[in-house]
Amino acid sequence: MRFTRRACIWLTLPLAAMVGSVTAAAANPKVVASFSILGDLVNKVGGNDIELVVLTPVGAEVHEWELTPNNFIALEDADLVFYNGYQLEQWMRQVYATVGNRAPLVPVAEATEYPTRPIVTGEYTGEPDPHLWMDPRAVAAYMKVIADQLSELHPEAADNFQARAAAATETLARLHEEIGELLAPIPEEQRLLITTEAAFVYFADAYGFRHDGVWGSNAETEGSPQQVMRIVDLIEQSQPGALFWESTLSDRYIRSIAADTELPIAGPLYVDSLSEPDGDATNYVAMMRHNAKLIRTALTMGEAEEREAEERDTEADAVEGEASPEGEDAEENEAPERDEAGDE
Numbered sequence: 001m002r003f004t005r006r007a008c009i010w011l012t013l014p015l016a017a018m019v020g021s022v023t024a025a026a027a028n029p030k031v032v033a034s035f036s037i038l039g040d041l042v043n044k045v046g047g048n049d050i051e052l053v054v055l056t057p058v059g060a061e062v063h064e065w066e067l068t069p070n071n072f073i074a075l076e077d078a079d080l081v082f083y084n085g086y087q088l089e090q091w092m093r094q095v096y097a098t099v100g101n102r103a104p105l106v107p108v109a110e111a112t113e114y115p116t117r118p119i120v121t122g123e124y125t126g127e128p129d130p131h132l133w134m135d136p137r138a139v140a141a142y143m144k145v146i147a148d149q150l151s152e153l154h155p156e157a158a159d160n161f162q163a164r165a166a167a168a169t170e171t172l173a174r175l176h177e178e179i180g181e182l183l184a185p186i187p188e189e190q191r192l193l194i195t196t197e198a199a200f201v202y203f204a205d206a207y208g209f210r211h212d213g214v215w216g217s218n219a220e221t222e223g224s225p226q227q228v229m230r231i232v233d234l235i236e237q238s239q240p241g242a243l244f245w246e247s248t249l250s251d252r253y254i255r256s257i258a259a260d261t262e263l264p265i266a267g268p269l270y271v272d273s274l275s276e277p278d279g280d281a282t283n284y285v286a287m288m289r290h291n292a293k294l295i296r297t298a299l300t301m302g303e304a305e306e307r308e309a310e311e312r313d314t315e316a317d318a319v320e321g322e323a324s325p326e327g328e329d330a331e332e333n334e335a336p337e338r339d340e341a342g343d344e
């Protein structure tokens with residue numbers, strides 16, 4: 001039971017429930033998820049009916065993760081492996097080699113058959129972008145796949161899996177609405193999201209943004225002079241309100257581009273990993289909410305300043321407006337005096 005302690009990190013259960021599950025644990029299937037966000041979704045559905053291990057730790061780069069000895073042990077022990085698919089995990093060949101036919105390997109995003117969008121730039125342009133989870137409606141489809149797979153693996157707990165997935169689906173529908181409302185104040189011309197990895201294509205599509213990045217996917221060359229020149233050109237043409245950095249990537253590219261283009265930067269946005277337990281994105285819902293709030297603040301900043309300036313102008317007009325009748329009266333009163341004075 002080398003992984004019990006780590007698995008418990010993902011089970012946000014009262015202590016009594018954890019102690020109670022010790023005897024049941026022997027019967028619980030061992031489930032592996034490839035990265036922290038998928039791990040959170042699997043945990044929401046699996047609860048205390050599974051033992052979960054997440055391979056790529058919080059804060060690490062999922063695309064090019066290198067499996068650790070502990071990861072291999074977890075995979076050798078696994079009854080079921082969930083991964084995202086669409087080439088997110090560049091290291092799946094090793095996983096297949098380790099697990100073989102002994103346990104099912106489920107590419108959750110691919111299994112949803114949710115419509116994909118293409119990678120927007122770089123050497124993988126046109127291939128399905130793997131970051132489907134950035135749209136909560138796609139995540140509802142993830143939940144169904146996870147619940148169905150867990151139910152097949154562990155039929156005794158199928159009702160629990162389906163009930164948890166149904167509850168999560170409702171939460172996700174509310175989250176989708178909430179994000180739409182959070183982002184509503186951003187004016188049309190400011191709806192441009194520029195990040196390091198162009199990983200927000202599904203988010204941009206769901207909430208009406210244009211989107212681009214320094215590079216298209218973390219699976220490719222990162223930060224070449226050509227990539228930087230291309231995005232600087234685009235920034236100069238489109239003048240976004242801010243540039244964004246992501247939690248799992250070095251911010252040095254976006255910082256130097258921001259300095260060159262004299263734009264503010266905001267971050268971190270979370271896309272390929274949850275945050276540490278004391279951070280802003282400890283679970284999927286918190287992550288999406290944090291991102292939406294950060295984007296709204298950054299992209300309405302200029303707008304807020306303009307609005308304040310407008311309000312100051314309006315107030316000034318109002319003061320002038322109130323003052324002017326008196327002023328005019330005064331002028332009218334004064335004018336004859338001056339005239340009289342002039343006549344004299």
Ligand SMILES: [Zn+2]
Pocket residue numbers: 063131197199218271272
């Ligand atoms: Zn990514």
